[in-house]
Amino acid sequence: MNNLSFRQTIFLYLSDHLDGERSVNSIFHILTGKRSSQTIQDIKWYNLTKYFHMFPYWKISDFTAETDELVKYELIDTNENLVRMTAKGKQYLTDFLLHYDWPAFFNGWKYGQAESLFWKRVSLLIQCLSYALAKNRSFLPVFEEEEVQQWLKQRWPKNDKTKQVLADALLGELFQLLEQLSNQDAFLFSYRLSGYNYTGLTMRQLSEMTLLEEDECYFRFQAVIHYLLEHVDQTTYLKEAAYNLIEKTVLTRTTKHTLYYLKQGFTMDEISYIRQLKRSTIEDHVVEIASEDEEFQIHQYVSEYWKNLIVNKMKSEKTMKLKTIKEALPEPGVNYFIIRLTLAYYGGNHGNT
Amino acid sequence: MGTLDNRLYEWFGYSSFKHNQREIIESVLSGEDVFLMTATGSGKSLCYQLPALLKQGTAIIVSPLLALMENQVQELKQLGIKNVASYNSFLSLKEKKSVLNRLPEYKLIYISPESLQQKDVLDKLSRLNVSLLAVDEAHCISQWGHEFRTDYLKIGEARNKMGSPPCLALTATAAPEVRKDILDKLNMKDPVIKCDTVDRTNISIRTIKKETEEEKRIELIDCVRKLPKPGMVYVGSRKKAEELAEAIKNEMPFAASAYHGGMTKEDRHLIQQQFLLDEVQIICCTNAFGMGINKPNIRFVIHFDYPKDIESYVQEMGRAGRDGQRSTSILLYTEIDHVFPRKMIEWEFPTEEEVQYICEVLRTDDSHDVTRKRVESYGFEDVHARFISHYWEEWRNKEDARSQEEFINMVIKRRKGWKFNKLIQMEEWISNNNKCRRETLLETFGETLQSPAKQCCDVCGITEPLEDVDEAGDAGFPMMSWQDRLYALLQQQTHKG
Numbered sequence: 145m146n147n148l149s150f151r152q153t154i155f156l157y158l159s160d161h162l163d164g165e166r167s168v169n170s171i172f173h174i175l176t177g178k179r180s181s182q183t184i185q186d187i188k189w190y191n192l193t194k195y196f197h198m199f200p201y202w203k204i205s206d207f208t209a210e211t212d213e214l215v216k217y218e219l220i221d222t223n224e225n226l227v228r229m230t231a232k233g234k235q236y237l238t239d240f241l242l243h244y245d246w247p248a249f250f251n252g253w254k255y256g257q258a259e260s261l262f263w264k265r266v267s268l269l270i271q272c273l274s275y276a277l278a279k280n281r282s283f284l285p286v287f288e289e290e291e292v293q294q295w296l297k298q299r300w301p302k303n304d305k306t307k308q309v310l311a312d313a314l315l316g317e318l319f320q321l322l323e324q325l326s327n328q329d330a331f332l333f334s335y336r337l338s339g340y341n342y343t344g345l346t347m348r349q350l351s352e353m354t355l356l357e358e359d360e361c362y363f364r365f366q367a368v369i370h371y372l373l374e375h376v377d378q379t380t381y382l383k384e385a386a387y388n389l390i391e392k393t394v395l396t397r398t399t400k401h402t403l404y405y406l407k408q409g410f411t412m413d414e415i416s417y418i419r420q421l422k423r424s425t426i427e428d429h430v431v432e433i434a435s436e437d438e439e440f441q442i443h444q445y446v447s448e449y450w451k452n453l454i455v456n457k458m459k460s461e462k463t464m465k466l467k468t469i470k471e472a473l474p475e476p477g478v479n480y481f482i483i484r485l486t487l488a489y490y491g492g493n494h495g496n497t
Numbered sequence: 498m499g500t501l502d503n504r505l506y507e508w509f510g511y512s513s514f515k516h517n518q519r520e521i522i523e524s525v526l527s528g529e530d531v532f533l534m535t536a537t538g539s540g541k542s543l544c545y546q547l548p549a550l551l552k553q554g555t556a557i558i559v560s561p562l563l564a565l566m567e568n569q570v571q572e573l574k575q576l577g578i579k580n581v582a583s584y585n586s587f588l589s590l591k592e593k594k595s596v597l598n599r600l601p602e603y604k605l606i607y608i609s610p611e612s613l614q615q616k617d618v619l620d621k622l623s624r625l626n627v628s629l630l631a632v633d634e635a636h637c638i639s640q641w642g643h644e645f646r647t648d649y650l651k652i653g654e655a656r657n658k659m660g661s662p663p664c665l666a667l668t669a670t671a672a673p674e675v676r677k678d679i680l681d682k683l684n685m686k687d688p689v690i691k692c693d694t695v696d697r698t699n700i701s702i703r704t705i706k707k708e709t710e711e712e713k714r715i716e717l718i719d720c721v722r723k724l725p726k727p728g729m730v731y732v733g734s735r736k737k738a739e740e741l742a743e744a745i746k747n748e749m750p751f752a753a754s755a756y757h758g759g760m761t762k763e764d765r766h767l768i769q770q771q772f773l774l775d776e777v778q779i780i781c782c783t784n785a786f787g788m789g790i791n792k793p794n795i796r797f798v799i800h801f802d803y804p805k806d807i808e809s810y811v812q813e814m815g816r817a818g819r820d821g822q823r824s825t826s827i828l829l830y831t832e833i834d835h836v837f838p839r840k841m842i843e844w845e846f847p848t849e850e851e852v853q854y855i856c857e858v859l860r861t862d863d864s865h866d867v868t869r870k871r872v873e874s875y876g877f878e879d880v881h882a883r884f885i886s887h888y889w890e891e892w893r894n895k896e897d898a899r900s901q902e903e904f905i906n907m908v909i910k911r912r913k914g915w916k917f918n919k920l921i922q923m924e925e926w927i928s929n930n931n932k933c934r935r936e937t938l939l940e941t942f943g944e945t946l947q948s949p950a951k952q953c954c955d956v957c958g959i960t961e962p963l964e965d966v967d968e969a970g971d972a973g974f975p976m977m978s979w980q981d982r983l984y985a986l987l988q989q990q991t992h993k994g
Contacts, residue, residue: 274986286766288567290589311987318983327979334979339986343771346764349754353976 148219148236150360151175151199152210156237159220159227161190165465167225172207175199177256179396181428185488187253188435189464197256198363247367248325255370258389263369264292265385267337267344272296273311274339276304286338299384310381317379321372328354332361333368395436402429403437427481435488442489446482454478454486501547508550509576515540521691522547525629530688531665532635532680538791538819539693541667542569545631549605550578554626557659558607559652560633561641563587566607573605583607584618600625610648613655622655627662632683635666636808639678643912644845644880647887653684664688669815670695670808673943695811695942699818701963702934702954704828704927713829717741717801718748720827725796725965726751726778731813733802733837735759735783741801742781753779756786787813793820796963800828805838806919807926807941823952825963830927842916846909847881855885856902933957 148156158171166186173183177197187193214220219233229237255262264287275283285293301307322330331354338344350365351358373390376383395403405415412430416423434440442451457472458464464487466480501519505511514522518540524531525548535541549556560566566583573581580603582596600606600621612618632638632652642649656664666679666688680688707713721728730745732738735757742755754777756768765785771777773792780786784804798817804810810828818824847855855875859867867889872882885905892904899907926937934954936946952959977985 270986277987284766284770286763288564288587290587290592315983315987319980322979322983330979334982334986337983337986338767338770341774342982342986343774343776344767346754346760346767348764 148214148217149210150357150363151202152214153237153240154195154198154363155211156214156219156229156233157241158192158195160229160234160237161192162186162227164226164228165463166190166227168211168222168227171227172202172204176202177252181396181399181432184396184432185435185484189487193253194251197252198366199359200256245326247329247364247371249371249374250363250367251370251374252366253394255373255390257391257394258373258386259366259369261292262373262385262389264289265295266372266382268292268296269299269385270314271338272300273307273314274342276307277311278340280340283340286344295387313381317382321375321379321382322368325368325371328356329364329368332365336365395432399429399432402426403433406430406433427484431481431484431488434485440489442485446486446489450478450482451486451490454483455490458487458490504547504551508547508578509543517691517693518543521689524689525663525665526551528663530663530685532676532685532688532690532692533665533667534671534676534692534695535667535669536693536695536697536815537669541669542633544667545629545665546573546605548629549631552628554628555600555603556605556629556631557613557622557627557662558605558631558633559610559613560607561610561637561646561649562634563609565633566609570607578604581605581607584612585609586612597621610646610652614648614651619655619658623658623660625659627659629663629665630656630659631665631667632679633667634669635679635683636668636671636675638682639671639675640806640808642682644884647883650682650887653682656684670811670942672808672941675808694939694944694947695815696935696939696944696946696950697815697818698948698950699821700814700824700826701950701952701959702814702826702938703959704830704934704955707829707831709831710833713801713831714741714744716829717799718744720797720799721745721751721779722749723962723964724825725963727772727775727792727795728779728797728799729786729795729813729816730779730781730799730801731804732781732783733841737801738781738783742779745779745781751778752776753781756780756782758783758785784809784813787816790816791819792816794822795819795824796822797825797827799826802837803828803830803834803923803927805842805916805923807923807938810923811938811942823963828927835924838920839917842913842920845880845916846913847877847885849906851877851881852885852902852905852909856900856905859889860901930956 154175155171158174162171170183170186173180174187174192174196175198177200183196187196211220211222214233215222217232218230219236221228221230268285268287271283271286275281287293301310322333332350335350335353336344345353347358347361347365350356350361354361356364372382373386376386401419402415405418410418412426413423415421416426419426430445434442446454453473454469457469461468461472463469466483466487469483469487470478470480501522502513505514516539517535521531521533521544525544531544533541533544545556545558549558558566558569560569563585566585570581570583582599582603582605584593584596584606585608588596596603596606597617608618613622630652637646638649638652656662661684664683664685666683666685668679671679676690676692679685705716707716717730721730730741732741735755738755738757742753745751745753752771754768754771756765756772760768768777768780769786769790772780773790775794781801795817798814800810800813804813814826817826855872855877858875859872867886869879869882869886872885873879877885888905888908889901892901897904922941926934926941929937933946933949933956935950935957939946949957952961
């Protein structure tokens with residue numbers, strides 16, 4: 145067996161967490177960041193929010209070929225469409241985890257949506273400042289999107305002095321934050337930036353310089369972005385680049401719509417009728433809300449009695465599998481929705497983390 | 498006399514016109530249709546910008562590339578000409594509305610051919626006093642229009658709706674049959690035709706035949722090693738662009754990089770910028786690279802795979818030596834190279850079975866609203882879907898007596914025939930070793946050789962081949978700590994002082 149690629153290893157790592165309870169594709173959806181109720185539940189229940197949206201560009205055809213390889217190497221097996229770790233797989237993973245230095249911080253669920261625009265703002269700002277300070281006005285902006293340029297226009301310092309002040313302050317803030325990271329991670333960030341006399345490097349070029357795989361470069365670079373986003377509150381100028389990007393709850397658009405009606409006091413059946421959506425779809429939304437929204441009142445849906453029973457079974461059976469839990473309950477009378485809702489509320493974490 | 502020069506100086510800061518700019522501008526001002534073929538960098542855009550500012554009404558400039566539009570708008574604004582705008586799919590709904598509602602206030606509007614076809618846009622334009630319609634990079638009409646940007650073919654129709662304003666078509670390269678196609682599609686009547694020579698006397702031309710792909714690679718590495726840099730290598734596929742960039746990097750100390758449509762927009766931008774600043778000396782690219790890039794000091798262009806038509810070849814090799822310094826164009830080929838471009842042409846069109854299938858489905862469902870999206874929903878790829886929906890509509894407008902599939906297959910046959918002929922023309926030029934390459938190249942553009950170049954081509958003989966004086970090269974990117982790099986980016990003043 146050759147060494148696995150970085151993303152194959154990460155796949156193995158997630159397989160270990162979901163051992164025997166989820167399919168290969170559910171891991172694909174986590175890593176590419178599919179915002180469906182099922183995937184959102186999975187990352188909450190199994191505590192995998194960090195790994196959400198880690199490789200958004202992974203193509204399903206490549207993914208299938210790469211996971212087939214893991215089966216061929218006997219690191220996992222995929223009977224009945226569920227991923228199970230083999231002893232060999234567990235050993236491989238243990239060896240990897242023993243030596244792997246995870247980035248200081250990353251959380252794809254919390255910052256996966258903000259990362260791109262935050263980076264575009266920061267790098268455009270630094271490029272423009274760099275050229276302005278060098279008194280050179282002819283250059284191609286790294287990002288041309290109107291929304292990024294508009295953001296910059298509103299904050300662009302008027303004269304040379306304020307430009308220098310902003311540049312100095314940014315430099316200070318970046319130094320302070322990046323110093324907490326490994327040299328390599330700080331390197332990835334600063335070499336991706338462009339400015340006068342220095343053009344940023346592509347992921348391929350960064351990979352050549354650091355000898356990391358391109359996927360790992362990408363991951364660690366995004367991790368720096370997440371780290372900065374997590375700490376912008378300690379800054380004054382960097383914080384501006386996160387303006388309007390970080391939402392308190394990360395609900396899907398359609399779920400927000402359902403939440404609006406819930407707050408108006410409509411029942412789930414009424415909402416299903418108003419929105420012309422299936423009852424099961426509304427259930428998905430409520431489960432999503434239960435895991436995300438701190439104000440969610442679970443007792444309106446699940447009695448204390450059932451809640452205790454379900455949570456206890458989850459713990460005693462050490463599983464998140466609905467069927468197993470339902471069969472273990474002493475009496476019928478609860479449907480899958482109630483179980484899912486309970487697990488979403490108590491099994492996962494609240495809020496973004 | 499006088500006023501034009503005054504305006505030129507007042508608005509653009511130039512004290513005199515370049516060679517035939519004045520003549521062209523006068524023709525445009527007198528309301529004639531003009532076809533202009535002139536080298537990139539010779540001041541084409543001034544030929545519509547100045548008349549647009551002088552004439553009553555608003556000039557519409559159709560341009561294929563977003564970046565080109567944005568650049569021109571920015572440049573004009575920097576000159577203090579503020580009543581210009583661009584209209585394209587990247588604007589937000591609000592911005593679009595704002596531009597549309599203020600149309601008469603603008604002197605120039607840059608627009609993509611796709612946006613020009615939107616109903617709300619056309620409606621507004623039909624009520625606007627359009628001073629002139631300029632079509633930039635007009636060869637795209639013929640090169641791309643028939644297949645993957647079919648909206649190019651409808652510019653003529655849009656022109657009628659705007660009340661047939663005078664039309665100016667501009668391009669850097671167009672062979673006679675392409676020229677004819679452009680005039681035809683834009684409904685241009687008795688146009689003034691101004692064509693500069695396509696001859697680039699400072700570029701020597703070579704074609705080198707090899708037996709195998711591997712020999713081609715060895716020759717490529719050898720050429721890249723010996724020739725002065727920077728330079729470009731054109732290849733037929735993304736994969737090959739990556740492979741050759743790797744091979745060059747492994748063999749010699751020059752920074753080389755691939756560039757192709759499969760890379761992210763950000764990475765493509767970075768490579769382009771690195772190349773412009775000479776941080777990367779060699780680019781291995783597909784034809785996705787080039788248009789709109791103005792780098793004067795490119796010393797060589799090597800074709801590792803040859804293009805599908807001679808215009809593309811002339812455009813691509815013509816990126817060398819814009820500064821007028823001696824440069825080299827080399828085309829490498831083997832006997833088996835003819836297979837790939839033929840396949841590429843086949844892939845551009847849906848197959849006969851696919852045409853039959855989609856026509857049957859569309860006929861039984863609802864044959865009216867045949868949009869690209871709808872064709873795509875039956876599993877067709879973007880380009881094929883666009884093609885089918887365009888010619889379905891044309892079939893209906895023409896009330897053609899044939900069935901839809903007969904009509905569409907007829908178009909495909911005609912277009913493939915045209916493309917294969919262009920390819921054969923390219924190949925005949927490559928394999929003709931008996932006559933000066935420059936002379937035969939010019940002949941395909943309907944020109945004759947005026948004055949022989951000193952270092953002409955491999956047939957005439959190149960007596961003083963260009964050689965790189967600085968073989969040591971630059972080993973790529975300077976290494977510094979992340980702290981130093983951040984510092985260098987943000988402390989320009991202190992650094993310089």
